[in-house]
Amino acid sequence: KNQVEQSPQSLIILEGKNCTLQCNYTVSPFSNLRWYKQDTGRGPVSLTIMTFSENTKSNGRYTATLDADTKQSSLHITASQLSDSASYICVVSARGAGSYQLTFGKGTKLSVIP
Amino acid sequence: KAGVTQTPRYLIKTRGQQVTLSCSPISGHRSVSWYQQTPGQGLQFLFEYFSETQRNKGNFPGRFSGRQFSNSRSEMNVSTLELGDSALYLCASSLLAGGGDIYNEQFFGPGTRLTVL
Numbered sequence: 001k002n003q004v005e006q007s008p009q010s011l012i013i014l015e016g017k018n019c020t021l022q023c024n025y026t027v028s029p030f031s032n033l034r035w036y037k038q039d040t041g042r043g044p045v046s047l048t049i050m051t052f053s054e055n056t057k058s059n060g061r062y063t064a065t066l067d068a069d070t071k072q073s074s075l076h077i078t079a080s081q082l083s084d085s086a087s088y089i090c091v092v093s094a095r096g097a098g099s100y101q102l103t104f105g106k107g108t109k110l111s112v113i114p
Numbered sequence: 115k116a117g118v119t120q121t122p123r124y125l126i127k128t129r130g131q132q133v134t135l136s137c138s139p140i141s142g143h144r145s146v147s148w149y150q151q152t153p154g155q156g157l158q159f160l161f162e163y164f165s166e167t168q169r170n171k172g173n174f175p176g177r178f179s180g181r182q183f184s185n186s187r188s189e190m191n192v193s194t195l196e197l198g199d200s201a202l203y204l205c206a207s208s209l210l211a212g213g214g215d216i217y218n219e220q221f222f223g224p225g226t227r228l229t230v231l
Contacts, residue, residue: 049219
């Protein structure tokens, strides 16, 4: 059964500090991995999408890494800002026979405090 | 280019009632997927419509149904509401069916917050 586990469930950091969120998956056959940011009460917004051959991808202060061998990904946030307070969701796409299946993690809730 | 829109944004219903939610995809997108999001379960896939046909369905009871119109707009209906149906309902659109390909990314709407009393 395809699964995506995220840790920690929640995190509180001081403004200006860095943090790293983790995503472990057991999804097969792997196609790509996405990180989404979801503000409270809003829809998720894509931060990065990585395929098997990519091990690092950046989007401003967000840097995602992927280790396809260990089936782990991380999202590193540099110099956090209050606006980074949100849930971060890891989504892994598996390619089956002519179709894709998305498996969602339950997210990490990040709170950035002044 | 306008994003995915969902109406209404908030809804309060009582047990036993039914509800219809609407989703307008990004212009040119032909696939619409629906998700239920609750604090304990995260996002759970309900169903996907492409070219007015249901392509995929998640593990939800038959009280949850949907349809898609020729202009790609989609509606989701929940009948005989239960307290456990309280959730944020998200729709996502993509150019083609599936939404899992890196060249066929899904874009989410802001969601409809449904509260069942």
